[in-house]
Amino acid sequence: MDDDAEIIAEFLVESHENLDQLDRDLVELERQPDSRERLSSIFRTIHTIKGTSGFLAFGRLEQLTHVGETLLSRLRDGEAVMTPPIAEGLLTMVDTVRALLEAIERSGSDADPAVDVAPVVAVIEALLAGESPVVPDETVAAAPQSDADVRYDAEPAAVEPAAVEPAAVEPEPEAPKEWDGVERRAVVDASVRVDVDLLDDLVDLVGELVLTRNQLLQRSSLSSDIELQRASQRLDLVASELQESVMKTRMQPIGQVWSKLPRVVRDLSHQLGREVDLVMDGHETELDRSLLEAVKDPLTHLVRNSLDHGIEPPDVRRAAGKPAKGTLSLRAYHESGQVVVEIADDGKGIDPDRIAAVAIERGVVTRDQVARMDTRDVLGLIFRPGFSTAATVSNISGRGVGMDVVRTNIERIGGSVDVSSEPGVGTTTRVRIPLTLAIIPALVVGEGGERYAIPQANLVELVRIEGDDLRRQVQNLAGAPVLRLRGKLLPLVSLAEALGGTAEQTEALTVVVLQSDDVRFGLCVSDVHDTQEIVVKPIGRQLKGLETYAGATIMGDGRVALILDVAGIATTAGVGAVPDEAADTRAGADDDRTALLVFEVADGRRAALPLASVARLEEFDRARVERSGAAEVVQYRDGLLPLVRLATAIGLPDTSDQGDQISVVVHESEGAASGAVGIVIDRVLDVVEVAITASQVGSRVGVTGSAIVQDRVTDLVDLAAVVARSGVPA
Template sequence: MPGFELTDEELRVFLQEASEQLEILEQGLLRFEKDARNPALVQEIFRAAHTLKGGAGAAGFQEIERLTHVLESLLDEVRSGRRAVTVPLIDRMLEAVDALRQALVAIENDDAEGSAGLAAVRSRLEQLLAEEEQGCLVEWKVRVREDAPMPSIRLYQAQLILEEAGVLREVHPTAEMLEAEEHREMTALVLHEKPPEEVEAQLAALEDLEQVAWSPVSGGGGSAADQAGEQTGFGPEAGRIQPAGGVNGGAEEEQQPVLGNAGALSQTVRVDVALLDRLMNLVGELVTDRTRLQRLVSLDADAAALQEELEEVSSHLSRITTDLQESIMRARMIPLSTLFRKFPRLIRDASHQLGKEVDFAVSGEETELDRSVIEQIGDPLMHLLRNAVDHGLEGPEERLRKGKPVTGRVSLTAYHQENHIFIEVSDDGRGIDPQKVLDAALERGFVTHDAAQNLSESEILELLMAPGFSTAQEVSALSGRGVGLDVVRRNIERVNGQLSVETRVGEGTTWRIKLPLTLAIVQALLVELGGDVFAIPISNVIEALRRWKGEVEAAHGWHLIRVRDQVMPLIDPGDMWGDAYRVAWPEGKPMPVVVLQAGLAPMALLVDRLLGEQEVVIKQLDPIVGDVPGISGASILGDGSVALIVDVVGLTKEVRRRVTH
């Protein structure tokens, strides 16, 4: 806790700025691990640590100041070239970032115990800072027999063993070179943590190796590594992570842009000053119209003059409210980068835990979406990304056997199309075999043999999202037993989104999320049921038409209609929401039917009357109302009456539930 009292505003500013600097630190470290030759990047990371240290000191949070000081010292050694960038070093620094983030949460919650772990993390960093690079520096030579099949796979297996032995300083050929062409010899330089004799025994156990030789390199430590590089003739690009700012530090190379100032997704939204000015101007116009209306109340004029001025004021108010609506919606829109920037760390940790090499690509992060939608899709995206790394991508050896690059690819893409935002999670892994999905569904009783005969490939893949369904053969500590896609879909459907999947066996899988731009205001088709008004989001409406009673068929207790050669269930609202909403079908008169789309198969809803289209503002139902199947909220119409918002996804699920039971 600080040694002096901060005002609430001062504390809020400190927490916000500290969170922003931690984001820069984390994202910078993740990039620096792959781009250690970028001196501008290490300078940006160092500046973030320095800024955080200064802010914590000024606010009186001494433990945060002490930890960031040690972090700053380590970064200074990296910046000056005195310390090489290694995976263990990045791990320790990311551990410090996590501890600092937890401390900020503790400060916000006024939890005095929440910062207790900072001292232990600082102690580990201080120990790392005090240590010179210790260990036995060893040069290895490995050769595969001339008649051995797939020699590159054997060399890659040997490389993995050497990586586990300590810090793999240099290696030739690299993993990328092994992918590109066939090699039978490998040389490597390793700073050992394990005894070389133990590693030699592991290498000797590999098949098809005719030579495994090692020899210590004189000098040891960091300086000997440089000497050994000269003795073995390894090239400067052979696999060591070079310190930025050192010799050949890449100052002449074109550098990638350094991370910008990225704040965490919090309960605050940054708004452009120009937008605030526009809102202020619109409020000023509203005040003017209010004054005009007040004047009209006291005005002694004939009806025609009053009507003319009222129409003018009404027209002006309509324009202002439209502008206000658009401006406020724009203020609620935030870029997906606020969410996407959390995922590189997730992919890094998952790939290290699983022993897989993953190239993670993100595009479309500048796409904007309503913040209430973004808040709801974080967990589903996290689950899909973990599944892509864990279950989607093959291991390195399997990828080599299939002729694929050792490094798997996972991509996260967002784009805007019409009135929706699409987010895709793709991998270039095994793909999903529909036949295996169907076999698992039959074995577990998710579908009958008769029903299975008529399922299309897309309908089979949709079984993946059934509650409790899994094709995972092995339990994973990262993704559990492979279950949870039903939860992912349910969370996406809560924001009126849809989840679908495309896959090719042996080539990869793409999960696609379709989302509305905003949850606050939607274009809806108004219908009348039992004297009440219901609003159906236009995004879920295929068409509205009329059908005669004689066109309705019956099967298994359900009504069916045919629309353009497609048979679909016809839902009577009374079956969903009670007899008060049952539609009475008069003789000799067609009734309106609304064809709805949510998922793969459409369905039709019988209604009393079509009332037209209108924009509606969605409001949540009071908790005392409870969970009503097929209803997601309500809206107050212009005449003061209330319209219930139809949840088409929920309605579809309820129909399916009743059909299967």
């Protein structure tokens, strides 16, 4: 249904409800003509219908209600008194309005020729002029009724209006329609108003039903009773459909929250002297109404913050080469079972150095703590209690409260919020919230004899690695385990270690690949059980401080299983150095990016080579290095691995002899007799995915040039030339 059709449907439902009340009010008004309260209520109803019909371009309906409003206005102001002809004229108008509404429902227009409004307008105008009107019975009788209101067992009874002359021309009665046996539902009958508390009770009851269903399914799977198994499967199907239907009743578009933001932006921009263009996209994105209420205030605060701290005054923007009018955009969309809301502005952005300086000055963090933070962590300081960069306190900002409350409220409903910014370009705040809190699909895993649930919204895939693949694909990168998965390095986190235990060495590894915000990592678990729909229960306040857990649930056997907080595990384990490809896609990256292995090669000098050229990363005891003729080799995988000192090959002093071990990049080379060659480096620094802008500065044999990687000048290694120069026999 498009926006216009949805607005018309809501108008029809509301108007039909108002007309039903109007019939009762007019009858009571005829009994109590001096009731000012009832007259005012009738006037407001007709006025509302008139205003909306004009907005929707229903001209005949607007014309009819306009004259009726004028008559009611005179009655309300005491310029006329209620008489039987006036009451009859108003009731005729109500009947004609109802007929027009039914015509609009049938055809989408009020131009149905079967409903003639001119005679009714003439009657009311005559009443306004103080004349004795002729009420045309055929005006409404000729209007086709909705099938839901037609009776087929008797002819409609004729109504003789009091103190009104009969119509000049008596129309021939229409033959009653034959019923085709199909029940048709009018738009007014297609919806019903239900108390929100009743819906909440239904959701709670469905949650308990899902728990009971899980218990029955587990018991029936152990039983040999075929009928019990069939009944359990049927219960499973019905409970799932019931749960889905009940959840839909609580889903509402986020546009309901956004509806007040244009006024907020308009008032605040005038107050601050800004020119702002508000762009909203995805207002039809739906989420649970309880979450809608929870995010209303945080989103409003983020919008106010963008106007106050982000978008500059027009003269400042012009001086910076920007348009005088800034742009504030709100975007909402579904992603991985969550709702993502982005608040972006093209303002001055956030300067990490200023954030760090203010945080140190206000005692939010120490200078040593800032020195160990990356840019993302520094930007995250704006969410600390008591932090503000405002020079003065106003009624909008400066007290150091607000952003910390935003994060607290978002995280309370299982969401997350993060900020990315580029000074001089703008700031984007991304809020991620779950679709619903009550029942979620989850993967149940085992560790240490206990079961844990992982929300499927964070699940990417499951990977099982055994035998030689385990030794070949799992490596250590800068002291941390990583998995080489389809040409990319995936950080690994042991669930046992994340829970405070010790990971056991096994011959096989089960990895649950998870996605948290823009970070992808693998969680190593002992067992994978199955997927279930679980009912989320809040955890006690004693465990709320632990970042590892997001909640709890009751399993089919009645035992409690904790729900893992994927974002919390990633933060605790320090995962975040390796971005994922999807993050670049979501950020709108359209440049050619290359995955690079960055390392130190000599005396702190940095170099990089394409990650695609790296087969494995190894560390060998220096005592294992032997010589075969002029070449250095190590015994490796039932063969010999030739070694090439990279520093020597590219004209740098070799410093790789420091320490008891050497770091080696294993490169699969067609020019090597063994099929592989080991490139000796000082130490691995990082894996990055960047768009390379190469320079010829520093180019020489074995080095194609240099580039800026992670704000440092880095040599780009030509592995083919290095191997060729090394003299490794073909």
